[in-house]
Amino acid sequence: MDLEFNKREDQNRLRLSEINRLLSEIKKGGGEKRLQKLRDEGKMTARERIEYLLDKNSDSIEIGAFAGFEMYQEHGGCPSGGVVVVIGYVSGRQCIVVANDASVKAGAWFPITGKKNLRAQEIAMENRLPIIYLVDSAGVYLPMQDEIFPDKEHFGRIFRNNAKMSSMGIIQISAVMGSCVAGGAYLPIMSDEAMIVDKTGSIFLAGSYLVKAAIGESIDNETLGGATTHCSISGVTDYKAKDDKDALDRIKNIMKSIGTNEKAGFDRIESFPPKENPDNIFGIMPASRAEQYDTFEIIKCLVDNSEYEEYKPDYGKSIVCATARVDGWSVGIVANQRKLVKSGKGEMQFGGVIYSDSADKATRFIANCNQRKIPLIFLQDVTGFMVGSKSEHGGIIKDGAKMVNAVSNSVVPKFTIITGNSYGAGNYAMCGKAYDPRLIVAWPWADLAVMGGAQAAKVLAQIQESTLKKQGKEISEEEHNEILDTISKKYQKQTEATYSAARLWTDAIINPTDTRKWISMGIEAANNAPITEKFNLGVIQV
């Protein structure tokens, strides 16, 4: 390995260890004192519950660990959005687990908590995955009720989804393992089966204080809505569990008995590790997002035996299209080529930029994968579509539109890995969050924004200067530099992988060596949902 490789490796590993450091802080939830308070009450913490529930030594992937990162600071923060979501295996069955973290404001729902719960339900619906809710929540976070209560994508949508999922035949199991107040009371009870933990679990529309205030009745919370009340008097819950472990054991038993559904039928053969060591990704990826590298080197670290079949290798080279296998699954890869390439016409094309010929090729490849029922993997390292008169006159907009059309109308599952840049309309064409990837993850050094900070600063400075000129004012060099500096700094922060993950624009920031696991578990989940829609491109922009 050369000196440059080692330098890159050091820098990239540093980025990963910073992400891991942040993650270990995030996983402390509301802090050690609050976690201990839960244990003192005889409860397990959200993460302990999930660990106990999932099969030992089985794979799992966490969705939205960074949700809420550096948000709501004035409210004390909301680590992981106050809810832990994991895709894993219970009694050998793949499922998604949603556990409120009562160490964060008693599990109350911040706006990001709502978004994350909806994402978990979306994953369950798209993949027909059983969903398990471990409920311990104070309901809406009252100081922010206007941002979580009434809108279409707010709290109410959860119960609507509970009902829709039930009618779709998606298994929903709940355990009430703490407070379950007000609106939150419907979630477990709209599941197929609900158990409640004796003494620590409670469900009511209004707690004892509100009951006293509203109707003058004096009653304690346990008599009002504890386990005995709901298992013996109201019939709201189905089983009384003696403690958290007992409730989780019951869920394991339920999961043992469920039957299997019709599969989508994605092709899978024996899995082989890549011949190129995935650890090499750290030395291949440049430390700066502006530097070039050969995307094939990355693909070789991700696919079985490091083998792939390239589609149209001599055409539209700024996008690589190839079929390959990941953990035995047949996949179609659409990746931005990050090195300078020569087009068939002999012109040089920048790495990471989408040109008309590459958009055209990718569209056709995506259609082929749909035709053959092959899941699509997008490896995003894209700065955008080619700009300038030559490109515009060549019809880049219609070729880009064609690709967006194919991505949007794909009926095979799509998975997006942001390996480097994710800028502008390139994010859209390469299956950004708005294009329904079943899972979308970023490598630690990924950058995501409408454009780079330096470019945005220059554009905005020009706009401001021209406005001032119209008013007959001149802008000094000092003012000009100040504008550039302020905007660049703001963009730099907003571009970081943690910023997008905090807002759930991505599902996770992952160690690149876990990419194969994410893709494989993602396709296994997707295989539960037969493809019922026909692939139809509609009016295509020829």
Ligand SMILES: CC(C)=CC(=O)SCCNC(=O)CCNC(=O)[C@H](O)C(C)(C)COP(=O)(O)OP(=O)(O)OC[C@H]1O[C@@H](n2cnc3c(N)ncnc32)[C@H](O)[C@@H]1OP(=O)(O)O
């Ligand atoms: C969706 C619909 C239709 C309606 C709703 O959801 S309305 C929400 C109604 N919810 C409530 O009225 C619950 C209020 N909370 C409680 O009754 C209790 O907190 C509890 C029984 C859920 C848990 O009690 P516990 O002793 O375990 O915890 P606390 O010390 O009381 O709370 C810890 C921490 O969280 C803050 N907190 C609790 N609930 C909420 C909430 N709903 N909104 C905002 N903040 C909440 C509580 O103030 C405390 O904060 P600090 O640690 O900063 O003091």
